[in-house]
Amino acid sequence: TVDGTALWTDILETARIGGTPKGGVRRLTLTEEDRQVRAWFAAACTALGCTVTHDSMGNQFARRPGRDATLPPITMGSHLDTQPTGGKFDGIVGVLGGLAVLRALHASGFETRHPIELINWTNEEGARFAPAMLASGVFAGVFTEQEALDKTDRDGIRFGDALAAIGYRGEAPCGDHPVAAYFELHIEQGPILEAEGKTIGIVTGVQGMRWYELTLTGRDSHAGTTPMTMRADALLAAARIIEAVSAVALAHGPNAVGTVGLLENRPNSRNVVPGEVFFSIDLRHPDDAVVAAMEADLRARIEQIVTDAGIGLEMARVWDSPAVHFDPACIASVRAATDSFGYPARDIVSGAGHDAAYMARVAPTTMVFVPCAGGLSHNEAESAEPGDVAAGANVLLRAVLDADIR
Amino acid sequence: TVDGTALWTDILETARIGGTPKGGVRRLTLTEEDRQVRAWFAAACTALGCTVTHDSMGNQFARRPGRDATLPPITMGSHLDTQPTGGKFDGIVGVLGGLAVLRALHASGFETRHPIELINWTNEEGARFAPAMLASGVFAGVFTEQEALDKTDRDGIRFGDALAAIGYRGEAPCGDHPVAAYFELHIEQGPILEAEGKTIGIVTGVQGMRWYELTLTGRDSHAGTTPMTMRADALLAAARIIEAVSAVALAHGPNAVGTVGLLENRPNSRNVVPGEVFFSIDLRHPDDAVVAAMEADLRARIEQIVTDAGIGLEMARVWDSPAVHFDPACIASVRAATDSFGYPARDIVSGAGHDAAYMARVAPTTMVFVPCAGGLSHNEAESAEPGDVAAGANVLLRAVLDADIR
Numbered sequence: 001t002v003d004g005t006a007l008w009t010d011i012l013e014t015a016r017i018g019g020t021p022k023g024g025v026r027r028l029t030l031t032e033e034d035r036q037v038r039a040w041f042a043a044a045c046t047a048l049g050c051t052v053t054h055d056s057m058g059n060q061f062a063r064r065p066g067r068d069a070t071l072p073p074i075t076m077g078s079h080l081d082t083q084p085t086g087g088k089f090d091g092i093v094g095v096l097g098g099l100a101v102l103r104a105l106h107a108s109g110f111e112t113r114h115p116i117e118l119i120n121w122t123n124e125e126g127a128r129f130a131p132a133m134l135a136s137g138v139f140a141g142v143f144t145e146q147e148a149l150d151k152t153d154r155d156g157i158r159f160g161d162a163l164a165a166i167g168y169r170g171e172a173p174c175g176d177h178p179v180a181a182y183f184e185l186h187i188e189q190g191p192i193l194e195a196e197g198k199t200i201g202i203v204t205g206v207q208g209m210r211w212y213e214l215t216l217t218g219r220d221s222h223a224g225t226t227p228m229t230m231r232a233d234a235l236l237a238a239a240r241i242i243e244a245v246s247a248v249a250l251a252h253g254p255n256a257v258g259t260v261g262l263l264e265n266r267p268n269s270r271n272v273v274p275g276e277v278f279f280s281i282d283l284r285h286p287d288d289a290v291v292a293a294m295e296a297d298l299r300a301r302i303e304q305i306v307t308d309a310g311i312g313l314e315m316a317r318v319w320d321s322p323a324v325h326f327d328p329a330c331i332a333s334v335r336a337a338t339d340s341f342g343y344p345a346r347d348i349v350s351g352a353g354h355d356a357a358y359m360a361r362v363a364p365t366t367m368v369f370v371p372c373a374g375g376l377s378h379n380e381a382e383s384a385e386p387g388d389v390a391a392g393a394n395v396l397l398r399a400v401l402d403a404d405i406r
Numbered sequence: 407t408v409d410g411t412a413l414w415t416d417i418l419e420t421a422r423i424g425g426t427p428k429g430g431v432r433r434l435t436l437t438e439e440d441r442q443v444r445a446w447f448a449a450a451c452t453a454l455g456c457t458v459t460h461d462s463m464g465n466q467f468a469r470r471p472g473r474d475a476t477l478p479p480i481t482m483g484s485h486l487d488t489q490p491t492g493g494k495f496d497g498i499v500g501v502l503g504g505l506a507v508l509r510a511l512h513a514s515g516f517e518t519r520h521p522i523e524l525i526n527w528t529n530e531e532g533a534r535f536a537p538a539m540l541a542s543g544v545f546a547g548v549f550t551e552q553e554a555l556d557k558t559d560r561d562g563i564r565f566g567d568a569l570a571a572i573g574y575r576g577e578a579p580c581g582d583h584p585v586a587a588y589f590e591l592h593i594e595q596g597p598i599l600e601a602e603g604k605t606i607g608i609v610t611g612v613q614g615m616r617w618y619e620l621t622l623t624g625r626d627s628h629a630g631t632t633p634m635t636m637r638a639d640a641l642l643a644a645a646r647i648i649e650a651v652s653a654v655a656l657a658h659g660p661n662a663v664g665t666v667g668l669l670e671n672r673p674n675s676r677n678v679v680p681g682e683v684f685f686s687i688d689l690r691h692p693d694d695a696v697v698a699a700m701e702a703d704l705r706a707r708i709e710q711i712v713t714d715a716g717i718g719l720e721m722a723r724v725w726d727s728p729a730v731h732f733d734p735a736c737i738a739s740v741r742a743a744t745d746s747f748g749y750p751a752r753d754i755v756s757g758a759g760h761d762a763a764y765m766a767r768v769a770p771t772t773m774v775f776v777p778c779a780g781g782l783s784h785n786e787a788e789s790a791e792p793g794d795v796a797a798g799a800n801v802l803l804r805a806v807l808d809a810d811i812r
């Protein structure tokens with residue numbers, strides 16, 4: 001088993017890098033805070049005898065040799081970047097849980113057959129550079145490296161430039177080595193495990209998700225002199241679309257969600273009728289056919305809204321991550337590991353995207369979930385129990401060892 | 407009469423300071439661009455033999471002596487600051503039209519009885535520091551100087567610090583001298599004069615206006631894992647309030663307007679259900695009783711929306727500028743001046759706030775409007791005809807001379 005105390009100490013220690021007054025973490029990808037936590041990660045893994053490298057997308061790999069150097073590694077991983085107002089656990093539990101596994105192997109001197117590799121993926125959150133899971137996407141061949149390097153944040157800074165600026169643009173091409181299996185430990189980020197009193201979620205897949213960017217074009221005009229009937233108010237049209245996104249999600253059953261998370265109003269002055277609004281839409285459902293139906297429904301409503309309001313519309317689908325079904329053998333390893341400890345568990349589909357969703361395209365993959373308080377995530381108050389996190393790392397350890405002898 | 411060509415040249419020349427690619431002007435108050443246009447203004451007035459000073463709020467005064475130094479000045483003025491995406495005329499026509507008047511007096515060597523003073527008011531737009539007409543408000547005793555100096559922009563920069571930084575925090579206390587009369591030339595910023603083929607609007611008053619600031623507090627949560635029914639989405643509640651503002655304006659007759667111009671969404675990340683939204687509301691009507699009724703109607707709707715959505719609300723009225731009725735004698739001077747030229751004209755109530763609205767509290771005051779294309783203002787495409795602008799300056803000149811001998 002892993003050292004749960006050391007794992008919890010690691011969580012609290014890294015939470016200081018970008019720690020917020022409200023007890024959360026603000027550690028956007030490729031910022032100074034990200035650089036600091038990467039250095040911490042490299043030092044911690046090196047201390048356990050691992051070789052630490054990073055590739056051309058800045059993904060960090062800590063490798064512990066196995067008996068047979070010709071075998072591809074069994075990998076674990078997640079991410080250390082956070083949302084602007086993120087918590088101490090999302091992603092972090094997966095990386096530091098993997099570190100706890102390496103520590104357990106190191107302490108016992110256990111020799112695995114495969115090399116064991118722990119990965120810290122760049123830009124999982126998609127908060128600074130859209131879309132999410134960008135660097136694992138490049139690793140898995142979903143995006144080309146060039147398109148990823150050319151992504152810009154909302155200030156127009158290129159991903160490639162930000163990566164170089166923190167010193168993590170490596171020489172090794174992203175995706176250069178095969179992987180025997182990939183396991184990712186994560187908090188559930190939803191309410192189900194806690195509500196049902198389960199310690200472990202055996203993750204069978206990830207729901208489908210699509211992101212859109214919209215620009216509405218009206219006409220800047222004076223708030224005091226422009227009669228209501230002569231306005232082309234882009235924010236009013238955006239308000240109606242925000243309501244429509246919610247209505248579409250509610251109309252497609254209890255598993256459908258729809259969100260407007262990002263919105264920029266222009267020129268954003270109190271006495272100017274807004275002439276332009278840029279915003280994002282996020283649609284999700286476990287069934288890809290329902291995601292497609294949601295999109296069709298929403299597009300029809302949006303057309304109606306902008307036509308009625310006399311507002312110009314540009315709308316692009318900027319991300320499409322179809323539903324993922326994880327590898328049965330990996331799932332079996334996680335189930336066997338969970339049963340060996342007797343942890344209360346259930347099967348679960350992930351509502352959030354994860355690097356595992358892309359790794360599943362190039363390697364046998366699955367995930368292990370542990371509960372988080374109230375299902376709250378992407379919030380500074382995100383919280384999880386030390387015992388649950390240690391249990392998740394224990395399952396990760398035994399699942400990896402199970403896959404190693406498979 | 408004034409030199410219309412010189413006036414138009416001045417308009418084009420100042421429009422280069424903060425000029426935008428789309429032909430508009432971005433010259434937010436107390437920025438480097440504002441400093442440059444102030445220097446231009448001081449130099450231009452000095453060249454006409456005027457003494458140029460500025461007071462503790464940064465208001466600039468260009469004074470041409472009269473025969474009787476004991477008399478208070480007859481004043482003209484407006485502002486040279488603009489909206490973030492503003493035009494070349496809003497405010498500017500009033501200052502440069504006043505400059506054209508000074509130039510005509512200088513060229514002819516005409517001696518007035520009163521000193522004549524041209525004023526460039528600080529922060530009329532209210533785009534950077536709310537509310538609008540802040541510095542004329544201090545001059546008129548509506549706000550204390552201290553509360554004005556302590557206002558902050560959306561980046562938290564203090565008005566007083568920004569004023570000192572551009573070198574315009576003068577020694578003379580704002581509002582230290584009495585004024586015999588105040589005349590302000592301005593584009594209408596609305597569609598009426600153009601639609602009716604009138605050159606001059608004889609402004610009888612300004613409508614009532616109120617500004618509000620709202621903060622909605624929901625709960626940041628994950629866009630993929632938080633069921634629609636478990637969300638506290640501050641942006642969705644804001645969307646409903648934006649719709650309600652429009653509905654309230656439409657419900658209170660054709661002269662009522664309501665606008666949400668400024669909105670900040672937090673944390674503003676694509677995959678986070680927004681936990682906090684800050685936004686402004688602007689309500690206006692020529693009749694103060696209707697403004698009050700609009701506020702009551704809107705407050706009731708907002709209460710309902712936030713209660714239904716389980717969202718926290720902070721709402722403050724941050725500005726209340728009641729309807730203004732201008733001075734009959736000044737209006738008579740403008741009417742006589744207009745008639746003397748035979749310009750087609752009509753009486754009009756201003757939909758926009760102006761420094762004249764506050765000056766009316768401490769001096770006999772009125773305004774002169776000229777048409778602008780399509781009634782469009784607070785827009786980079788704002789436009790006016792050289793002939794109309796010159797006509798307005800001619801009326802300003804004769805109205806000032808009429809008041810001088812009254």
Ligand SMILES: NC(=O)NCCC(=O)O
Nearest residue numbers: 124125132352353630677
């Ligand atoms: N795990 C996680 O929060 N990933 C971010 C990608 C998404 O699901 O929006």
Ligand SMILES: NC(=O)NCCC(=O)O
Nearest residue numbers: 224271530531538758759
């Ligand atoms: N004239 C003008 O646009 N003033 C700004 C104040 C307002 O009316 O909102």
